[in-house]
Amino acid sequence: MRRRPSLLLFLAFWLAVPAAVVAHAATPPEPVTVKLTPSVIRMGTFYGGARVRVEGTAPAGSGVIVAVRGVGATEAFKKVERLGPIWVKTGNVSISGVPSLLLVFSSKPLESCLSRDELDRLQLDAPAVKRAIQIRPPQQGADRLADDFLKLKMLQATYRIEGGGIRTTPTGGSRQRYTSDFDWPKSAGPGTYMVSVSTCQGRAAGGDLQVPLKVVEVGFPAMLADLARERGATYGILSIVVAVLAGFGIDFIVTRLFKKKMMATH
Numbered sequence: 001m002r003r004r005p006s007l008l009l010f011l012a013f014w015l016a017v018p019a020a021v022v023a024h025a026a027t028p029p030e031p032v033t034v035k036l037t038p039s040v041i042r043m044g045t046f047y048g049g050a051r052v053r054v055e056g057t058a059p060a061g062s063g064v065i066v067a068v069r070g071v072g073a074t075e076a077f078k079k080v081e082r083l084g085p086i087w088v089k090t091g092n093v094s095i096s097g098v099p100s101l102l103l104v105f106s107s108k109p110l111e112s113c114l115s116r117d118e119l120d121r122l123q124l125d126a127p128a129v130k131r132a133i134q135i136r137p138p139q140q141g142a143d144r145l146a147d148d149f150l151k152l153k154m155l156q157a158t159y160r161i162e163g164g165g166i167r168t169t170p171t172g173g174s175r176q177r178y179t180s181d182f183d184w185p186k187s188a189g190p191g192t193y194m195v196s197v198s199t200c201q202g203r204a205a206g207g208d209l210q211v212p213l214k215v216v217e218v219g220f221p222a223m224l225a226d227l228a229r230e231r232g233a234t235y236g237i238l239s240i241v242v243a244v245l246a247g248f249g250i251d252f253i254v255t256r257l258f259k260k261k262m263m264a265t266h
Contacts (some may be wrong), residue, residue, distance in 0.1 A: 001250055005152050007109050023232045029057070031206060032058045032064075033058075034055075034195070034200070036053070039214070041213070041214070041215045043217045044217075051183060052181070052183075054197065058166060059174060059175065061176070062207075063200040064166050064198075065106045065110070065200060065205070066104070067163075068102070068103040068195050069099040070135075070191065072100065075095050075096070075100075077094070077149075078093060079145075093135055095134065096133075097132045097134035098132050099157065101185065101188050104125070106163055108200070110165035111163070113204040114203055116242070118200075118203065133146045158188060160182075165180055166178050167180070178197075188216050190213075192212050193213045193214075194211075197210075210257065
């Protein structure tokens with residue numbers, strides 16, 4: 001009678017093992033996998049942008065969409081209008097409701113991959129972003145202001161929306177590999193950005209997976225940023241000193257060059 005518990009545990013173990021194996025084998029593969037290179041962008045003294053790669057696997061035959069978003073922020077602008085031959089300031093407006101940065105790439109044209117409702121829900125193209133823009137205070141001509149805002153973002157390269165930029169390669173079976181390489185905008189400031197990868201089949205999106213991309217200041221820029229945050233007065237004085245020294249330096253160089261040119265002509 002004392003051996004019965006051990007026998008029952010032994011039988012339970014061997015009955016549980018096949019069930020665990022079957023459960024593991026029946027687990028469906030991940031809709032998408034993501035690898036980000038680099039996962040951290042470091043903005044140093046000689047920072048001039050970075051090259052980013054997003055790669056992974058997705059179900060074979062599906063479209064792949066990569067979207068990089070910055071946090072939403074309220075941006076303030078001066079509103080100007082033309083009065084005769086001159087432009088004058090007519091007020092201030094703030095724009096919110098949309099990400100500070102939006103980069104969208106896809107393996108198929110977005111319009112053929114997703115329905116209009118899906119594009120609006122995920123804010124994946126210019127019309128979807130325009131619909132989400134909030135302008136305060138309400139303005140006459142808000143539609144034109146929204147268009148101008150989008151044009152500005154495109155010129156700054158903080159908005160880039162295109163049907164392309166992703167390469168897919170069959171790997172055999174039910175998976176395919178995707179790769180997207182793009183230049184990180186130089187004007188994108190420090191912060192945490194979210195990189196999301198989705199698939200599209202039947203005009204609907206699915207399999208969304210998100211990974212963070214961090215942009216941090218290092219070296220001298222980081223030191224100046226810390227100084228500005230923690231010792232504003234010291235930072236202000238240092239800025240003035242640097243500006244004065246730069247002015248004297250430029251004046252010295254120009255004077256020397258002018259003297260050399262005068263000596264050469266005589």
